[in-house]
Amino acid sequence: MAQFLDMLGGIAAAAKPEYLLYALIGALLGTLVGVLPGLGPASAVAILFPLTAVLPPTGAIIALAGIWYGAMYGGSTTAILLNIPGEVSSVTTAIDGYQMTRQGRAGPALAMAAITSFLAGTVGVVLLSFAGPAIATAALRFGPPEYLALTVLSLTAVISLAGPKLGRGIVMALAGLLLAGVGFDPISSAQRLVFDVPQLLGGFDAVAIMIGLFGISEVLSSVGAGLAKIYSGRLGRLWPRRDDFVRGGKAGIRGTAVGFALGLLPGMQASVASFLSYDVEKRVAKRPERFGKGAIEGVAGPEAANNAAAMAGFIPMLSLGIPTSATTALLLAALVVYGFQAGPLLFTQHADFTWTVIGSMYIGNLMLLVLNLPLVGLWARVARIPYRVMGPVILVICVIGAYAIRGQMFDVWVALAFGVFGVALKHFGWPTIPFVLGLVLGPLLERGLRQSLSISAGDWSIFVTRPISATVLALAAATTAVTVLWRRRLSRKGITALEE
Amino acid sequence: MSYRRHFGVPLAAALAGILALSACAEDAGGGSGADYPSKPIDIIVPASAGGGADLITRALADALSKHFGQTINVVNKPGGNNIPGTQEALSAKPDGYTLLADGSSTSSLMKLVDNLPFKIEDRTFVAKATEAPMAYVASAKSGWATLDDVAAAAKADPSSFEWAALGGTTIADLSLVQFFDSIGVERSKTRMTRFPGTADAVTAIAGNHVSFGGGGANAMVSQASAGTVKVLAVTGAQRFAALSGVPTTAEAGHPELNATFWAGFSGPAGLPDSVVNAWGEALKVVLADPAVRQKLAAQGAVPALVTGPEFKSFVLAEADSVSKVMG
CATH class of the missing domain: 3.40.190.10 (Periplasmic binding protein-like II)
Structure with a gap:
């Protein structure tokens, strides 16, 4: 309880008028940077970090928190409105979010994304204050075999992301895994699948591929179909309906649980949390066939999950000094600039400051809601702009975004090539999401497997003799079995729900 | 045909975007000499934003840009084991307006790379600024x-x-x-x-x-x-x-263990001496600034200024050590 009061104190300390202003400016700048695909939260924080140096410590951290959340939300905005995921963790948001936009429901999608993100942040900060340092040490029990098991569990999401033809989903996931192998081997720095092309040394960037598969291919196929506007009807209500709140709210709670649990582990990425959350939503849904066609749960769950993961990431970061992502690594460095060393002692020795930092994150989250809800109406109108204007604008955003990733034209060509590839996939009915899943999980899978086997000197029993790893693998096997049996039963009964 | 009409516009726009980007990449030119620097300087970091080398470079770039009275752009060119970014910086025009954020991974450690597309010593060694x-x-x-x-x-x-x-x-x-x-x-x-x-x-x-x-x-x-x-x-x-309770390797009886993570600056071969000297002078001033030292401390780095030929022999000695023990 004392910790809970400390947390409230932190929020109060962060809620001074000038701090609120910093948070607002930070969130605004972050959103502007984050709207450009290719510039994710980590780049936004790194680029804007020098600007915050003029502020006092607490103000600077608050501004950085605003930038971070702004950039994350900026990525979701373009995912929903234009089918361009600004970062890997918004891929799942794009699936149903863009479909909602095409149905004139961009307003509810954007609003629910902001609301569930905020709720996940709220739950996250409360859990943080109660559990905080105590659960942090538990994360250390996760070694390479445990991470491998979690990655395998995440890969089983292919089954529900595959669409009607499971075989095709598996093929696409394998293709993604294979493509992730291009470039320097992350373990021994050997060159793989490079074919003497110097640009391939750096491997394919997942964001460039996503910009192509989603943004560019969408423009190409929309233009091919002679689309006049993303949505031509009258815009309905901007605010979510009661039904949206109920469905989205429940999805948000589940997403928060998934995201928070995964966020505690330093090796897992927020994108894995959003994929798993989407998978969970599709599995628990009474009518899974609504997914991919504008299901609010598909937006609310993953958005809550990646926000909760971000909040949970503070636990290992502050109490163990382990950066959970590129962004927390930057924030960690920022703390040191102000003379604070993360670690278990931070919560006792600098409790005021620590809770003010956590409070700042919360305020950053709140600012985003304040900033974005009024803008929902404006954003939603984007769908009604004639496509002969929007198409080129989207293409230009995609090209600039691809270039911005690493400042290389190579990524632009990759994005354009995958744009064409995406059109072909859609035309022949091959799913794209399993491909992205493979691409994201590939490096994690490889690393976990090779590290575990070098620790065990090649003994595969390491995966089943360690309790956590064995449990997670058993869970993966069980979910696979249940889903496969369920798919069979449905098709025996002749129910075509999944065949749509 | 509406198909063609719709298709033409976005393609033309994308093409325009690509051309605009290529144009940005062109060097605008400019002389070097006593008035150096007379325009913004690009420092290429061949790694992603937020890494150790990047943060040290940004901390120094900030202070150096105030010292020079010119903008210094830190440009991240990550990927490819640092090779493409390093190559880009080292093949730029040697006018002092494109420099490399140098370190072991962009110099001595490249001894380990087969078929490196350039020679490690084929650069102008400007200065080592810090070590961690x-x-x-x-x-x-x-x-x-x-x-x-x-x-x-x-x-x-x-x-x-x-x-x-x-x-x-x-x-x-x-x-x-x-x-x-x-x-x-x-x-x-x-x-x-x-x-x-x-x-x-x-x-x-x-x-x-x-x-x-x-x-x-x-x-x-x-x-x-x-x-x-x-x-x-x-x-x-x-x-x-x-x-502070941890001994140095020398104190622990192993002075031969001497690897440190250093950060500095290099440029394309043939950089004018005036530029190298200007950077040496600037770094001397900047590294004495307590605010800069504090930012470096956040990265665990301390000032360790070594310039020109001395810096070159330091890097080449490290490269020898790399090929001897790791090769």
Whole structure:
């Protein structure tokens, strides 16, 4: 309880008028940077970090928190409105979010994304204050075999992301895994699948591929179909309906649980949390066939999950000094600039400051809601702009975004090539999401497997003799079995729900 | 046909975007001499924003830009084991307006790369600005308290000696390889696990999934204060401020362990002396600034200014050491 009061104190300390202003400016700048695909939260924080140096410590951290959340939300905005995921963790948001936009429901999608993100942040900060340092040490029990098991569990999401033809989903996931192998081997720095092309040394960037598969291919196929506007009807209500709140709210709670649990582990990425959350939503849904066609749960769950993961990431970061992502690594460095060393002692020795930092994150989250809800109406109108204007604008955003990733034209060509590839996939009915899943999980899978086997000197029993790893693998096997049996039963009964 | 009409516009726009970007990449030209710098300077960091080298470069660039009265753009060109970004900086026009954020991974460690598309010494060595000590670290549960404890364990039973390496081409790897070399244990007989970065390696050591490893001293501080790892020794001339109880490698009886993570600047071959001198002078001023020192300390780095020819021989000596012990 004392910790809970400390947390409230932190929020109060962060809620001074000038701090609120910093948070607002930070969130605004972050959103502007984050709207450009290719510039994710980590780049936004790194680029804007020098600007915050003029502020006092607490103000600077608050501004950085605003930038971070702004950039994350900026990525979701373009995912929903234009089918361009600004970062890997918004891929799942794009699936149903863009479909909602095409149905004139961009307003509810954007609003629910902001609301569930905020709720996940709220739950996250409360859990943080109660559990905080105590659960942090538990994360250390996760070694390479445990991470491998979690990655395998995440890969089983292919089954529900595959669409009607499971075989095709598996093929696409394998293709993604294979493509992730291009470039320097992350373990021994050997060159793989490079074919003497110097640009391939750096491997394919997942964001460039996503910009192509989603943004560019969408423009190409929309233009091919002679689309006049993303949505031509009258815009309905901007605010979510009661039904949206109920469905989205429940999805948000589940997403928060998934995201928070995964966020505690330093090796897992927020994108894995959003994929798993989407998978969970599709599995628990009474009518899974609504997914991919504008299901609010598909937006609310993953958005809550990646926000909760971000909040949970503070636990290992502050109490163990382990950066959970590129962004927390930057924030960690920022703390040191102000003379604070993360670690278990931070919560006792600098409790005021620590809770003010956590409070700042919360305020950053709140600012985003304040900033974005009024803008929902404006954003939603984007769908009604004639496509002969929007198409080129989207293409230009995609090209600039691809270039911005690493400042290389190579990524632009990759994005354009995958744009064409995406059109072909859609035309022949091959799913794209399993491909992205493979691409994201590939490096994690490889690393976990090779590290575990070098620790065990090649003994595969390491995966089943360690309790956590064995449990997670058993869970993966069980979910696979249940889903496969369920798919069979449905098709025996002749129910075509999944065949749509 | 509406199909063609709709298709033409976005394609033309995308093409325009591409052309605009290529145009940005062109050098606008400009003279160098007494008035250097007379226009903004680009510093290419061949790694992603937010990494150690990037943050040190940004901290220095900020202060240098105030000193020079010119904008300094830090441009990240990550990927490809630093090779494409380094090559881009080193093949720029040698006018002092495109420099490389240099370090071991963009110079000496490239000895390990087969078919490197350029020569390591084929650059103008401007200055080494900072260095950050490396630390040797063991899990708390291992019970080891000194480098010699580790050496004894590794010698007694190499086949069960578990340690954490990084990609095999980093300065942390050099420090670990130096260690095995110095105690006379063959690495191939030990049990090595590779991790993609220091943070991952230290986390695994803290969880006692592997017993021994090394990396930037700064990355060890919080785990050391949590008591999950034991820092055995740090490299560098002095003790590391945040780990003042930890001896230097020289104090621990191993002065031959001398790898540090240094950051500096180089340029394309043929950079005018006036530019090299201007940078040497500027760095001298900037590195004396307490605010800059504080920002560097956040990265575990301390000023260690070495300029021109001296810097060149430092890098070439490190490159020799790399090819001798790691090659």
